[in-house]
Amino acid sequence: MNNLLEVNEVSKNFANFKALNKVSITVPKGSIFGLLGPNGAGKTTLIRIINQITMPDDGKVHLDGELLNPIHIKDIGYLPEERGLYKSMKVGEQALYLAQLKGLSKTEARTRLKYWFERLEIGDWWNKKIQELSKGMAQKIQFVVTVLHQPKLLIFDEPFSGFDPINANLIKDEILRLREEGATVIFSTHRMESVEELCDDIALIHKSNKILDGKLIDVKRQYKINTYEVGIRANNKESLEQELANKFDISAANFKTLEDELKLNIKLSETDKPNDLLSYLSSKGEISHFVELIPSVNDIFIQTVKDN
Amino acid sequence: MNHLPLIIKREYLTKVKNKSFIVMTILSPIIMIALIAVVAYLSQLNNETVRTISILDESGLVQNVFKNSEKTTYHILENNMSLEEAKVLSKETAAYGLLHVEKFDAIETVSNHIKFYSEETPSLNLISDLETKLEKKFTNMKLRENGVDVTMINASKIFVDIAQESFKGEKTSKVDSIVKLVFGLAAGYLLFMFIIIYGNMIMRSVIEEKTSRIIEVIISSVKPMQLMLGKIIGTSLAGITQFAIWIILCSILMTIVSAFLGIDMAQMQTPQQEIIQHAAENPELNMKMQDVLNAFYNLPLVNLVIAFVLFFIGGYLLYSSLYAAIGAAVDNETDTQQFLLPIIIPLILAVYIGIFTVIEDPHGTVSTVFSFIPFTSPVVMLMRIPFGVPLWQQLVSLLLLIGTFMFTVWFAAKIYRVGILMYGKKPSYRELIKWIKY
Numbered sequence: 001m002n003n004l005l006e007v008n009e010v011s012k013n014f015a016n017f018k019a020l021n022k023v024s025i026t027v028p029k030g031s032i033f034g035l036l037g038p039n040g041a042g043k044t045t046l047i048r049i050i051n052q053i054t055m056p057d058d059g060k061v062h063l064d065g066e067l068l069n070p071i072h073i074k075d076i077g078y079l080p081e082e083r084g085l086y087k088s089m090k091v092g093e094q095a096l097y098l099a100q101l102k103g104l105s106k107t108e109a110r111t112r113l114k115y116w117f118e119r120l121e122i123g124d125w126w127n128k129k130i131q132e133l134s135k136g137m138a139q140k141i142q143f144v145v146t147v148l149h150q151p152k153l154l155i156f157d158e159p160f161s162g163f164d165p166i167n168a169n170l171i172k173d174e175i176l177r178l179r180e181e182g183a184t185v186i187f188s189t190h191r192m193e194s195v196e197e198l199c200d201d202i203a204l205i206h207k208s209n210k211i212l213d214g215k216l217i218d219v220k221r222q223y224k225i226n227t228y229e230v231g232i233r234a235n236n237k238e239s240l241e242q243e244l245a246n247k248f249d250i251s252a253a254n255f256k257t258l259e260d261e262l263k264l265n266i267k268l269s270e271t272d273k274p275n276d277l278l279s280y281l282s283s284k285g286e287i288s289h290f291v292e293l294i295p296s297v298n299d300i301f302i303q304t305v306k307d308n
Numbered sequence: 309m310n311h312l313p314l315i316i317k318r319e320y321l322t323k324v325k326n327k328s329f330i331v332m333t334i335l336s337p338i339i340m341i342a343l344i345a346v347v348a349y350l351s352q353l354n355n356e357t358v359r360t361i362s363i364l365d366e367s368g369l370v371q372n373v374f375k376n377s378e379k380t381t382y383h384i385l386e387n388n389m390s391l392e393e394a395k396v397l398s399k400e401t402a403a404y405g406l407l408h409v410e411k412f413d414a415i416e417t418v419s420n421h422i423k424f425y426s427e428e429t430p431s432l433n434l435i436s437d438l439e440t441k442l443e444k445k446f447t448n449m450k451l452r453e454n455g456v457d458v459t460m461i462n463a464s465k466i467f468v469d470i471a472q473e474s475f476k477g478e479k480t481s482k483v484d485s486i487v488k489l490v491f492g493l494a495a496g497y498l499l500f501m502f503i504i505i506y507g508n509m510i511m512r513s514v515i516e517e518k519t520s521r522i523i524e525v526i527i528s529s530v531k532p533m534q535l536m537l538g539k540i541i542g543t544s545l546a547g548i549t550q551f552a553i554w555i556i557l558c559s560i561l562m563t564i565v566s567a568f569l570g571i572d573m574a575q576m577q578t579p580q581q582e583i584i585q586h587a588a589e590n591p592e593l594n595m596k597m598q599d600v601l602n603a604f605y606n607l608p609l610v611n612l613v614i615a616f617v618l619f620f621i622g623g624y625l626l627y628s629s630l631y632a633a634i635g636a637a638v639d640n641e642t643d644t645q646q647f648l649l650p651i652i653i654p655l656i657l658a659v660y661i662g663i664f665t666v667i668e669d670p671h672g673t674v675s676t677v678f679s680f681i682p683f684t685s686p687v688v689m690l691m692r693i694p695f696g697v698p699l700w701q702q703l704v705s706l707l708l709l710i711g712t713f714m715f716t717v718w719f720a721a722k723i724y725r726v727g728i729l730m731y732g733k734k735p736s737y738r739e740l741i742k743w744i745k746y
Contacts, residue, residue: 015742048729051528052528053524053527053528053729054729070531073528073529076528078524078525078528080521080524080525080528082521082524083521084520084521084522084523084524084525085520085522086322086516086517086520086522087516087520088322088326089322097314097318098525098526098529100311100314101311101314101315101526101529101530102529142525145525
């Protein structure tokens with residue numbers, strides 16, 4: 001079994017509103033899976049279904065090969081987008097309570113909490129109340145509580161929001177380390193650069209439907225635009241640009257160079273080879289820059305959502 | 309996994325450790341007793357002031373009617389004084405008022421022309437006291453005038469005290485009825501107070517979980533139904549703790565205060581006690597401690613205790629689940645008013661029906677019917693039970709109550725499950741109905 005989570009044609013209706021329409025996703029074991037989509041697309045509903053907070057109207061969810069059932073609660077750690085803890089409860093008590101709700105024994109929970117609190121250097125918060133802590137501090141506690149019971153599946157909804165860059169980095173490293181230790185991560189965010197950096201697989205949900213999914217690299221290949229960013233030094237830039245415009249589909253490019261070069265994006269047709277372009281260009285001047293343009297997740301996101 | 313005990317424990321401990329809860333628990337009995345003591349002290353002061361009443365008796369008939377008492381002294385003015393002079397004199401001597409009895413031939417005319425002058429509006433008690441005394445005097449005079457022997461009339465007076473006994477042979481008395489009434493009213497009132505105080509507490513705690521947004525984390529670990537029940541039970545246990553402390557503290561303080569100030573707390577007038585006192589003032593009815601104790605033992609005690617526990621739990625669960633549902637439906641406390649009204653109304657109705665109809669006739673149609681309707685039955689039935697309610701009635705009422713509370717718990721759980729994840733606008737009743745179908 002290579003997939004930890006398989007969501008199969010899950011649908012969910014709220015009165016007159018269809019929140020999910022036959023959505024299927026598969027999350028490979030040990031991967032970091034990016035769940036993307038515009039606001040109100042249905043991501044949270046899907047996450048809640050995986051967490052058994054809401055029941056799907058239709059479709060099935062399998063976790064590690066088994067049909068999802070209440071036993072799996074301890075196998076999932078969930079950090080919701082809307083964070084919160086009991087404000088007037090002490091940090092330690094609260095963390096113990098939440099860990100026990102996930103099925104840990106009190107002593108086990110205490111040992112693990114001590115470990116985590118030391119690791120994140122927050123040990124002296126144990127007897128403080130949440131209302132005395134800053135938002136970022138409370139978020140750290142909540143992160144610890146989410147991962148404490150060592151779940152197979154971790155679901156993070158916007159995990160970095162509210163953290164300063166240092167702490168965001170700290171949390172990112174922890175997520176990567178947890179993955180190394182065998183956890184699978186579902187990661188829902190609007191920050192495309194972190195998707196780019198972390199995710200192996202993605203799925204894009206838009207207006208209750210899944211419109212795109214797969215390995216990030218495959219998705220990128222699929223969205224390849226066959227365009228090269230070119231910088232070339234020539235004596236007569238205008239005539240060269242004219243010449244190229246006749247041969248290729250070009251547009252102005254913007255990147256930094258040392259000299260005053262002609263900067264262009266050149267889109268090749270299906271039959272053209274980059275090498276041919278390169279040798280053609282080298283006959284025209286000195287090439288200082290030649291890069292294939294890879295679509296960013298951001299571009300893919302915007303383009304697919306617009307197309308649908 | 310059953311997390312119910314864990315949730316109950318947390319709810320209980322957070323409530324009990326809460327600062328304002330502790331302050332309330334300790335301070336309220338102190339404030340209450342202090343208040344009672346002050347009121348008792350003041351009313352005693354009030355009673356101690358001696359009133360002087362001047363009497364201008366032109367008829368010469370009422371000289372011997374009034375005898376000075378602890379609270380009132382009567383000052384008979386000279387007969388030759390005019391009314392105006394008498395008024396001035398009364399004012400000067402700071403008398404409470406002036407009673408003017410004019411002289412006429414016929415007793416009827418005299419009695420029709422009696423007037424009372426005073427600075428302020430006189431107290432009702434005083435006037436009725438004067439009236440009673442004068443009536444008695446004039447009636448006796450009229451009787452004598454008509455040739456009736458007053459001593460014979462007095463000798464012919466017969467008092468009737470009906471001894472009450474049920475068909476089964478249990479002796480009862482008026483004292484019995486009063487004791488029953490007190491028990492019934494106390495039980496009903498207690499439930500009413502308990503529901504209002506701790507229902508609200510449950511509601512607030514649900515709202516707190518919602519606004520602090522921890523709710524999503526919690527219900528990814530436990531079923532909403534479990535969370536709701538845990539909340540209700542945990543809060544109730546905290547409530548019972550608080551009530552127990554209140555009762556203990558109150559009785560200790562009461563003893564101390566009455567010992568120090570010499571104020572008899574038992575004589576304080578509360579609405580329920582007024583009824584007893586009213587009865588107690590009746591000279592034919594001697595409220596002896598022994599009678600009260602007898603009455604107490606005559607109560608269907610076993611039935612009372614069992615019924616109290618069952619109806620208390622049933623009624624409390626019925627209402628508190630609704631409170632929880634309201635908490636789940638809204639985002640903040642100010643939005644709760646609209647939903648609270650429909651559950652407060654039957655509660656208040658129950659208490660009033662209990663007080664008015666059960667006193668009148670514990671087994672009358674109105675009180676019987678309302679002791680079956682689940683939303684009023686816990687309070688009304690608890691008030692009726694001391695008077696002896698047939699077992700079948702208690703059972704039917706209890707079954708109806710259990711059925712309804714299972715329905716409301718189910719209903720509340722549905723609202724709760726959906727509501728706790730809904731933020732933003734306040735839902736309408738129509739939307740709430742929709743939620744049940746989710």
